[in-house]
Amino acid sequence: MSNSLHHADTLVIGAGLAGIVTALELLDRGQRVTLLDAGPRSACGGQANEAFGGLLLSETPEQKRNGIQDSPALFLADWLRAAQFAPDAQWGRRWAEDYVARNRVEIYDWLHDQGIRFFPAVQWVERGNQGDGNSLPRYHVAWGCGRGLVGTLAARLFSHPCSYLLDLLFEHRVEGLERRNGAVSGCHGHGPWGAFRVQAEQVVVCTGGIGGDLGRVRQHWDTALYGPCPDNLLSGTPPCADGALHDQVQAVGGQVVNLGQMWNYAAGIAHPEPEYPDHGLSLIPPRSALWLDAHGRRIGPQPLVTGFDTHDLCKRVGRLPGQYSWQLMNWRIAIKEMAISGTDTNPLFRDRKLVRLIWQTLTGNKALVNWMLERCPDVVSGNTLEELAGRMNALGPLPVDLAGMRADVQAYDAMLKRGPALHNDDQLRRLAQLRQWRSDRLRTCRNQPILDPKAGPLIAIRERIISRKSMGGMLTDLQSRVLDATGQPVPGLYAAGEAAGFGGGGISGIRSLEGTFLSNCVFNGRRAAQAIAQGG
Template sequence: MNTAHHHCETLVIGAGLAGISTALELLDSGRKVLLVDAAPRSHCGGQANDAFGGMLLCGTPEQRRNKVQDSPELLLEDWLRVAAFEPDDLWGRRWAEIYAERNKADVYDWLRQRGISFFPAVQWVERGNFGDGNSLPRYHVAWGCGRGIAQTLARQMFEHDRLSCLFEHRVLGLERRNGAVVGCHGRSSTGDFLIEAEHVVVCSGGINGDLGKVRQHWDPLYGPFPENILNGTDPRADGALHEQVQAVGGQVVKLGRMWNYAAGIAHPEPQYPQHGLSLIPSRSALWLEPSGRRIGPQPLVGGFDTHDQCKRIGHLPGQYGWQLLNWRIAIKEMAISGTDSNPHFRDRRMLRLLWQLATGNRELVRWMIDKCPDVLAADSLPQLAEKMAMLAGDDRLDTNLLAATVKRHDAGIRRGPALYNDEQLRRLQQLRQWRGDRLRTCRIRPILDSGGGPLIAIRTRLISRKSMGGMLTDLHSRVLNEQNRPVAGLYAAGEAAGFGGGGISGIRSLEGTFLSNCILNGRRAAQAIVGYASHR
């Protein structure tokens, strides 16, 4: 079988959001680009196509309209506290500083100029359990969700006549000559191929679609590797090129740092083994241990500290928990992360979205009850407990303990707001003070409320999502070798690079930093290449 040979100025490996952003910046600067991806063209956009589309941004018009006075200095202060960078996280920290300073101009403004807009209500996520997260609301949801972002940029990229594409071409390794990376080789359905390039940008994603690699790099901080873990990432995101970057001298660091979620449920129509959905968990639900005891003494409440939630679920017996709620709470608060789980955001239907926020998402909750194996409903607590025990199949549930847990919780609510002495109730009161959260947070009422509708229990497990470590890059997205010098000709962007510097988020993300850093990393790689070319 013959080997097909290709020559280009700049080779971009991976057609996800980082690859698209890199290519678009290069094309707009007059460079010729060859874009290579193992998936078909219809999958262009990668994981961004399935993302909810939230971005952490500061100093935006949306913040100002919501009377939020933010600044790069405050964002960086929050970031450094949450990231807890170690001494060897030099480049991750430098990328964080650049992000705090440049996210408005280089991400938000750039997207707005390209026709992408944001939902007017800014969300307040990752506040931290003790006020040690986002000091202010910063989470901006793009109209059209992640798919809207990726496809809008992809359409603009495909309009360029300087772009060439090789889809369904899997890169197997990098080519090196005289100490510089000069291309790649791989295989397609028609045979082997070899590409020669002046510059190579690796935008191939992280490792979290490969549960074998997730196991290999699992941090015991989250307990032992959970055999019941779910996969929320396409298995093609397997980190295969990480080893190839190491083979040409590049550093890959901090792969044990991951951004997983604690509220995963089994997908009712799985597309690959252990396929899961990631819930945006209800804040008013009781989060319980497998026994039926409430997780505590600090209760788990969604939206405050995802990192802590994962640690606590990972150390429970059986490594799963239960969310207990009722119909009234579920239709107001329950959501699933992702583009297709949020059709009104995806399709930019403002009036329907506002109506749903006002009246509840009945369609989603009915679908979850009818289709999702981890979602149970019953008219009484004893009936629900019977279903929970049957689903778990491990004899851990104590029905008397479950009944006592719910009774105590509801009794605390019935005493009235002046006598609330429960941390979850205090947090719910705080959540309802912010307009963006009030839209999705119920008024506080007992779970065993005669008007609350059927009771619902959701079994939650850890779900694999994103790599926060990766290829070590400087602020020009150049991959660095063991001497912390650039590997000539080689760049990396997006999740492949830990979203910048081999780990821009440190140990914990402020949330909404992934899509935006694909754009920031990719654009800076392109700008460095253009600048390098113009000074040769």
């Protein structure tokens, strides 16, 4: 066993997107950097490698080409309405205000300069159940998805003209932060060849959130908001996101706040090829499907429809019997509307195949639905409701009320057949609204009955809540400096990305407008590097 000692101007802990951006910006400014990560170099980029790649941006060329006239004032009003910041969340709010004012220059333009391009159609997500979300489409999908984005930046980092100033330490796990003369001055831990230490003038923590440790998720679960933490909770985050550095930051006096604010999803399914316990996939479920409770009864009186308020979906599913739900659809709905969040489940976005993507949008994603039917344990099908209910009951654990499910489905289909002039159902009103925006119209069926004999077979998907992102974390000021209990910076200590609640210990408050996660890894990381280079 050896004891290795490393020196740098700045130590960046965590080689995910925030860490890569921080290191890249520091190299651009001539700083000596040590970039350290507990994982192997092949996992460089962290969770961003698995992300779909959406970023919430405003006043971009893509918005303008889509006829969207956005403004900082409208953007901020939407953000504040969704976030519902507590009175003491001043830093989260200040980061939000800065994001709204600076996202075009600090994120979009910078990524464009790095070679990142975006899908030409801007998506409209998180509209809010009562129009209390995004007033306009702002969700920009990076060509190449999350892996393409982070891979491009990592390649620029590793081939940087100043790469001789970069020390890479993979498979090195930090066990503690070190202090000298009252300032954080490095870390110690164990690597492949034994113990190590890094001495640095500044330390930037970019180690993600707590979502990979379901024990911690349960510890901080907001029962009053979501109901009891589900026993069947899935994890959409690798176990390496365990919050260990949160403890180390607290040990040197830094504040960690708002860990009960999480961004989870209500439509998780078990991964057919799990890489860790309780590994799940997060669906982007069909809007034309009927969302049912565990007994197969339609949820209401306000039906659940994805794409409007993810936070509310989680709250409502968390209070259902068994804390799981079913979505009922047919083959035609599934191939038109089904998607799964992530890089590898969207290969045409990942591989930048625009013509094939357009063709798939027009003809349906048959390959994805077939894969789900063949491989995913939570997906069942049947030619009749009776056959389908039998297979749903085989999964359980609660029994399906076949008669009640049939009555709900038949009532919905009967209303569809009366024609739009006689539709009186909130889900149909929302479907009509969705189809007004061209991107959603291409991905949304038009008045499709469930029990359509030409659209079968029937498909049911058992869905659970899946843990994804921490929206709280280390409390940081606008220079990404970690603050202590008195509100003063901990000398030498910075944080960026999910570790910092994506800025200020909670830039999104209780509810994200979506697309604020990858983008804030860029925003926080650049801000930390700029402050360090300027002697902040």
